[in-house]
Amino acid sequence: MARLPALQIQRSPRKSIRWTIELMLNLAVHRINTRYKETLLGFGWIFLQPVALTGIFHYIRKVSDIPTGNVPYALFAAVGMVAWSFTSLYASQSVIAVSGVTNILKRVYIPKIIFPVSVLISAVVDLCVMTLLLVGLFIYYHYPISWTAIWLPAILFVHILFLIGLGCLISLTNVFLKDVGQAIPQLLWLWFFACPVFYPQSMVPEDFNLLSRWNPMAGFIESYRSVLLLGQAPPLYLMGPAILVSVIMFIAGVSLFGKLEGDLVDLL
Amino acid sequence: MSRIALSRVYKKYCRLQGSQYITQSLSLLRNPEKHWFWSLKNLDLEISAGQRIGIIGANGSGKTTLLRIIAGVTNATHGSVRVKGRVVSLLDLFSGMQGDFTGRENIYLNGILLGMRRREIEKKMDSIIDFAGISEFIDMPVKHYSTGMMMRLAFSVGMHTEAEILLIDEAWSVGDDEFQRKSLSRIEALNKDGATLILVSHDMEILRQHTTDTLWLNKGVSEAFGASSSVITSYLKYSHTEQS
Numbered sequence: 001m002a003r004l005p006a007l008q009i010q011r012s013p014r015k016s017i018r019w020t021i022e023l024m025l026n027l028a029v030h031r032i033n034t035r036y037k038e039t040l041l042g043f044g045w046i047f048l049q050p051v052a053l054t055g056i057f058h059y060i061r062k063v064s065d066i067p068t069g070n071v072p073y074a075l076f077a078a079v080g081m082v083a084w085s086f087t088s089l090y091a092s093q094s095v096i097a098v099s100g101v102t103n104i105l106k107r108v109y110i111p112k113i114i115f116p117v118s119v120l121i122s123a124v125v126d127l128c129v130m131t132l133l134l135v136g137l138f139i140y141y142h143y144p145i146s147w148t149a150i151w152l153p154a155i156l157f158v159h160i161l162f163l164i165g166l167g168c169l170i171s172l173t174n175v176f177l178k179d180v181g182q183a184i185p186q187l188l189w190l191w192f193f194a195c196p197v198f199y200p201q202s203m204v205p206e207d208f209n210l211l212s213r214w215n216p217m218a219g220f221i222e223s224y225r226s227v228l229l230l231g232q233a234p235p236l237y238l239m240g241p242a243i244l245v246s247v248i249m250f251i252a253g254v255s256l257f258g259k260l261e262g263d264l265v266d267l268l
Numbered sequence: 269m270s271r272i273a274l275s276r277v278y279k280k281y282c283r284l285q286g287s288q289y290i291t292q293s294l295s296l297l298r299n300p301e302k303h304w305f306w307s308l309k310n311l312d313l314e315i316s317a318g319q320r321i322g323i324i325g326a327n328g329s330g331k332t333t334l335l336r337i338i339a340g341v342t343n344a345t346h347g348s349v350r351v352k353g354r355v356v357s358l359l360d361l362f363s364g365m366q367g368d369f370t371g372r373e374n375i376y377l378n379g380i381l382l383g384m385r386r387r388e389i390e391k392k393m394d395s396i397i398d399f400a401g402i403s404e405f406i407d408m409p410v411k412h413y414s415t416g417m418m419m420r421l422a423f424s425v426g427m428h429t430e431a432e433i434l435l436i437d438e439a440w441s442v443g444d445d446e447f448q449r450k451s452l453s454r455i456e457a458l459n460k461d462g463a464t465l466i467l468v469s470h471d472m473e474i475l476r477q478h479t480t481d482t483l484w485l486n487k488g489v490s491e492a493f494g495a496s497s498s499v500i501t502s503y504l505k506y507s508h509t510e511q512s
Binding site: 004005006007008009010011012013015018022023026030033034037038103104105106107108109111118261265266267 | 275276278281282288336339340341342343344345346347348349350351352353354355357359360363364366368369376379383384385386411
């Protein structure tokens with residue numbers, strides 16, 4: 001066959017950024033609505049899991065000895081639980097962030113990065129609802145919030161950076177390999193026990209410490225606890241690796257997504 | 269002014285599933301070419317503002333691929349693609365409908381997908397509902413709609429966009445005569461305002477009446493492109509001899 005001409009594409013006008021943002025928000029609202037359409041409890045469902053698990057941890061505490069210092073255990077576990085739920089809700093929903101919107105992708109051109117991001121927006125809404133649980137516990141225990149809570153946006157920012165990278169990778173790979181959809185719930189379950197959600201990082205045995213430091217969720221959870229409950233700055237030995245992993249994850253996820261975006265439609 | 273200029277466009281598709289796609293790109297299969305097929309081959313096409321173009325061809329001849337490349341949904345494999353102007357593609361109209369949502373909610377979602385802003389949709393809402401002619405059912409979940417009603421709704425949204433290039437496929441033929449007539453006159457009006465129209469149809473009468481030029485695709489190759497009446501005549505002659 002003769003040499004084929006190189007691909008050249010010129011399109012104008014470009015899609016406006018404001019339109020893209022509007023579409024992204026709409027998809028997020030739509031996603032939230034879909035989930036709770038025709039359910040009785042509605043948003044109660046987001047609330048239910050962390051509440052139930054915090055209750056169970058309270059029970060686990062009774063059978064095993066988990067040191068949490070002066071911090072009420074329920075509060076200790078709930079902070080970990082909310083941070084974890086944010087990650088796990090997002091990770092499990094991002095599986096179908098791209099492969100679940102085939103009908104949209106095949107009709108109109110949209111920069112596809114907005115799909116994982118719109119899933120993130122709806123996960124942030126879930127996070128806000130779950131935060132009510134924390135507020136309730138803080139009030140119940142008359143626990144003062146220390147001024148170190150101003151660290152919160154910074155930690156959340158790194159956390160979100162990590163999640164966007166993760167979500168891009170998950171939603172992308174699920175297009176090529178549907179195994180991902182099966183694997184993610186299992187992996188999340190394992191990851192959950194590897195994270196200091198219902199135990200403090202200080203209880204992790206020496207032998208595992210080197211490895212578990214590189215779990216970014218350990219960094220996020222322990223940092224949230226430090227700034228909210230202990231009145232201390234985020235622990236650098238955990239947050240340092242978490243920042244590094246998050247930045248790498250973000251760059252890897254977003255750049256891979258950008259590279260393969262064009263092929264996605266043909267594979268769905 | 270040229271709206272669409274395609275030059276030597278090729279589009280290759282892979283026959284394999286996602287997971288096989290990976291294995292084949294990792295392990296160099298003995299004969300990789302057999303897993304690919306060309307949906308479009310060496311296509312040249314130039315369409316200017318305000319033209320009305322029809323596309324004909326048997327199923328699998330590359331009509332949908334061509335529309336998708338123009339709409340930017342998928343990228344060509346080789347060749348140069350230049351598209352100037354807002355493209356509104358009314359392809360696969362039903363697939364965008366969300367069953368659990370009401371007609372009104374679907375108008376918002378579809379409108380934004382077709383490139384409108386929320387405020388613009390709000391302004392045109394009454395007109396969209398009126399054009400679709402289903403005002404009694406607009407706050408009902410669309411899963412209870414009939415196919416015709418759904419199509420009316422989706423099409424009506426498309427008719428209210430400010431399209432410069434309008435891509436339409438078979439879908440709207442689901443509507444009854446009255447709705448078809450209404451949408452055809454609407455399309456004509458958009459066309460008078462300068463919109464380029466690209467119509468894919470198996471209804472030769474509609475193509476004869478509403479397009480000036482027609483492209484005939486045959487197995488991904490442009491067989492003929494010219495005045496609608498003559499291209500359609502030779503297409504019909506060709507498909508009759510194929511059959512006998």
